Amino acid sequence: MNTHGHRHRSAHLGDKVLFNDENLLRLRKAIYDLCWLLNRGYARHSAIKLVGDHYQLPKRQRLAISRAACSDESRKMRAAKCLSIEAIKDRQLVIDGLNLIITIETIMAGGVVLRCRDSCIRDIASIHGTYRQVHETGNAIELLGQTLEFFEPENILWIFDRPVSNSGRLAVMVREIAEAQGWNWQTALMDNPDQFISRSDQIAITSDSAILDEVGQWINLGDHIVANFFPEAWIIDFSNTNYPA
Structure with missing residues (x-):
């Protein structure tokens, strides 16, 4: 509840x-x-x-x-490693849990989000070390689940930041929704999730710049969600602005 x-x-x-x-x-x-x-x-x-x-x-x-x-080098490197969402079929995914859920909560609530130079959708929320569940949390998790499961991944591992207060409760909520839906998900709390995701050989779902510069493969799920479910979202588009070389 x-x-x-x-x-x-x-x-x-x-x-x-x-x-x-x-x-x-x-x-x-x-x-x-x-x-x-x-x-x-x-x-x-x-x-x-x-x-x-x-x-x-x-x-x-x-x-x-x-x-x-972001720099030109980062933009090109991230684009080269970005897979289409169809590529997740029969693959293992690792999700940066707080990063993804907070962005979708913001979109659902009508908050401002950015389409950034690397085409990622990013919120400008700041949780200050404490995650607080909001009205949209459950619906955001269910929408993410339905979207991902449509493309039939083998399994999904959600990673949450142990140092962030209430992240454990969010992990429990994600696990309970997955069990109710019959989705093959696992959750884990880690002290340094960025490092784990960056070194994983699974397909990453995150918009965290530092992780995107390190991972082997990633999915721009936020952009897919906006395009297919929230065309009227408050998106400030910085992706097509001409920037200096």
Whole structure:
């Protein structure tokens, strides 16, 4: 039973202003500059601070440009390793659980999400070390399950961050839904899920940039979900902006 049904991962107060047409023009310029720096080997953290300070961006806009931007090298490498969703048939999948579920919760609740330079769909939620179940959580897990199981993977391993409070409860919820539906899923709590997923030989489902740079194969499931189920979602598209080489 969802005891937090009054909560939604919807738009933040002020998002309509932060991401209005005038501010999106500034954010595109900021992403342009950030990509320029990343292409020249600047450290990501330093580059984000430099660009954020230059454009005087508040925290939420800085988070948006940091998730939207990547170097040309990363973009090409990620694209080369991205498989079509049909490729999961009879394959083993490993899922970055919090990363995926929070994004789908946000889309379902009408919150803002980004189509980033590498075509990944990313939210700009920040859980601050504690995951809180929302009204959309169960429906998000069921939609993900129905979508994935349609393409008949052999099995799915969901990985959750042990250091994040309440991630264990979410893992239990995922496992219970899978058992009720007869899906061949397992869940695991790990202290360093990024490292495990990055080194796995299974097909990864995540939008985490650091993981995508390391994995052998991945699926852009968020983009598939948006295209097939939420065409009216609040998507800010940074994927087709021309960025400097």
